[in-house]
Amino acid sequence: MHAHPQLIHTRLEKLHPTQITVGKREVALKRKHWGAMGRKARIAALSSHWFPAVAGPGERFYIVDHHHFGLALLEEDVKTVSLMLLTDLSWLGLPHFWNVMDHHQWVHPYDSQGQRCGFDAIPGRLTAMHDDPYRSLAGEVRQAGGFSKDVTPFSEFLWADFFRARIGRKLLDHDFPAALHRAIKIAGAQEARYLPGWCGVAEKA
Template sequence: MAISNSIQPILHPVRIRDLRPTQLTVGIREVHRKREQWRQRPRDEAGGFLGAHMIPAVIGPDGKPWIVDHHHLVLALHLESVEEVMISVVAKLNHLPRKRFVAFMDAHNWLHPYDGDGKRRDWHELPRRIDKLIDDPYRSLAGEVRRAGGYAKVPTPYSEFLWADFFRDRIKRKLIETHFTKALDRALRLAQTSAAAHLPGWAGVDGED
């Protein structure tokens, strides 16, 4: 997702293990891509990279930072043995009781408690650590479709997950897992149809299926 709110940087690092995810899944291909990008950066630019990629977060009960974007990047950095990142505060809600906090987060579309089958779960099932996120191959597919020009990047929260659910109803999971290139070709064609016109960033042509 993308956050349009003005944010206030916290100018000190936060341990990745202390960050609370606000979603259940990631696309593991997206994570691998970001791991490779991290490895390819010049060694002396690690600090600059992290400073330029601050992680938006909401401060919740007990002062815990709940990240509301860049889950793929944070998981990639964790898997690359990075221990700390910089965060930017979207909102400070540590004064709210947990139940009110979760309701506020949900109302602002800052939670995405959907599992690898696209089914909504209770917020209690959200992982407590970034390394507990599970893979949703449809999220990986949606990310590849966007990079291939199938739809535009937009600030709509969780737009890639909306596209993932669109493909989930039309492309078999087995095809994604065994023949990703074929699945991508099919998804690119589907993304141009009028059936996808309601989705954020749609770049098709009205009336063409």
């Protein structure tokens, strides 16, 4: 582990994800926000944003966060970004590399049904990640104040799984505002109190 994380400039298209899915609706919202920014604001945003990454086998960089922003930038034809290198694991074999990543909670090998998969199911590029609409729902619930941003790794995926078990896919696909309204309401329920960033009121014993 580096005493001081290194900053590296690299091509965005070469970055590897550490998760199988993203919320494509959230990616679209980030693209819309980027499209509304002027040139100077875009330059400032890129210069101040670092993707946390790990150097892996085969001289590849694996980002461990900000997948939605990275994919949005790719779709907006951004070429180069800055990485904050957390550690260098490039000398490990691939199976051991993924085990170490898993130990540090730097990988989330779960599919769009919330099922854990083998590490080989993780796409080799950001553009190949699958859509999980419940991850988009979780992101918008947080934006609406339904729960707080939390440092727990992949916390919004935990919320996505909570909503997945309680809000039907048909409602989510055909009436997102109604699904969002319901999700915000149940986010404060006692049954959600185990989740990171829960903002409900704890019941007295």
